[in-house]
Amino acid sequence: MNSTNGINDKRQRILKAAARVFSRKGFYKSTVAEIAKEAQVADGTIYLYFKNKDDILITLFEDEMATVIREMKQELSGLDTAEQKIRKFIEKHLALIDENRELAEVIQIELRQSHKFMKEYSGTKFRDYVNIISSIINEGQKNGEFNQDIIPGIAKIVLFGSLDELSNYWVLSKRKKYSLSLCAQITGDIFLSGIK
Numbered sequence: 001m002n003s004t005n006g007i008n009d010k011r012q013r014i015l016k017a018a019a020r021v022f023s024r025k026g027f028y029k030s031t032v033a034e035i036a037k038e039a040q041v042a043d044g045t046i047y048l049y050f051k052n053k054d055d056i057l058i059t060l061f062e063d064e065m066a067t068v069i070r071e072m073k074q075e076l077s078g079l080d081t082a083e084q085k086i087r088k089f090i091e092k093h094l095a096l097i098d099e100n101r102e103l104a105e106v107i108q109i110e111l112r113q114s115h116k117f118m119k120e121y122s123g124t125k126f127r128d129y130v131n132i133i134s135s136i137i138n139e140g141q142k143n144g145e146f147n148q149d150i151i152p153g154i155a156k157i158v159l160f161g162s163l164d165e166l167s168n169y170w171v172l173s174k175r176k177k178y179s180l181s182l183c184a185q186i187t188g189d190i191f192l193s194g195i196k
Contacts, residue, residue: 082140
């Protein structure tokens, strides 16, 4: 194994440990020492990769978003219509919440409690992700599937806001009244009926 792989493995181990610790204890109550213990590394090792706890949280988000964007684009590439792509985007977004509960809790709840994140995050990966929605809407307008009067920039915020609120509700809810796959179907029906 070369040294680059060893560095990347340790960095990934720290990020995965941080997701577990943040999910279990909350961002503010978590310490770098607890993350190090969970990752089975010395406290000082954390600082070889990250400046502080906020940096770990932001990196966790950026890395996860890069993966999500790549997977989302791959899933959408095999579909023919803009309507299919909107439905797949909704389905995939909510499925990721369902499949990665610990990480979902960190992104949906803990991330918003980091003042550093809220003040300093440039939003590059987040913007790239949400722009997938507007590019699908543009495509649907060009091929006549969607209403020409719809403003893609507003529609993407409406859809992402809906998905974000559903995700928050699901993560925070003790009783899961609805499956996320049902939520995906209903959200797709409502959104698409509004933009067709």
